Amino acid sequence: MGPLKPNVIELIAGLITFLAVFAALAKVLLPRIDKTLAEREEATTGALERAGAVQLDAQRVRAAYQAELTAARHEASQIRQAALEEGTALLAAVRAEGQKAREDMVAAATVQLEADRVIAEAELREGVLALAAELAGRILGEPLTDLDRARAVADEFFTAAEADLQS
Incomplete structure (x- = not known):
């Protein structure tokens, strides 16, 4: 017996066993494998x-997020622009108010200076009149008692002096 001359009974028994295992695999195991696969x-x-x-849902959410982000950026840009315009308007209003206040202060100061000048001029005229009357009294050797006449002469002199200065 050898590999070239097998025992027929063993060959038949092996073949029947092989077919039984094959049939069991084909009937039981292969459908389970197919089902699992x-x-x-x-x-x-x-x-x-x-x-x-x-x-796809993530892409939709991302697109919505991008649209919302773009809208938020646009809104932020509009808010910045509105704030810039409002700031410019407020700055212009404050400048105009400051300019008006400055002009009012300059006008009030000018009026005050003019009033002070008139008062100083009147005081100086009186002082000059008193000094002129005293000096004239010293020159004449007797005091001048007619202050109204001296005042008229001094006013005439000052009017003539002002007219000379203006021309």
Whole structure:
């Protein structure tokens, strides 16, 4: 017996055992394997479809976020522009108010200076009149008692002096 001349009974027994195992595998094990492979395929395909759906949803959310971000940037730009315009208007109003206050102060100061000048001029005229009367009294050797006449002469002199200055 050898490999070239096998024992027929053992060969038949081996062949029957092989066919029994093959039939058991074909009837029982292969359908289970097919079923498990189908379930895995279905799970993989379902996961891919869910992943695709999640990706589409993520893209929609991202697009909405981008649109919202763009709108927020636009709104911020408008707010900045409005604030700039409001600030410019406020600055112009404050400048105008300051200019008006300055002009009012200059006008009040001018009026005050003119009033002070008139008062000083009147006081100086009186002082000059008193000094002139005293000097004239010293020159004449007797005091001048007619102050109204001296005042008239001094007013005439000052009027003539002002007329000379203006021409």
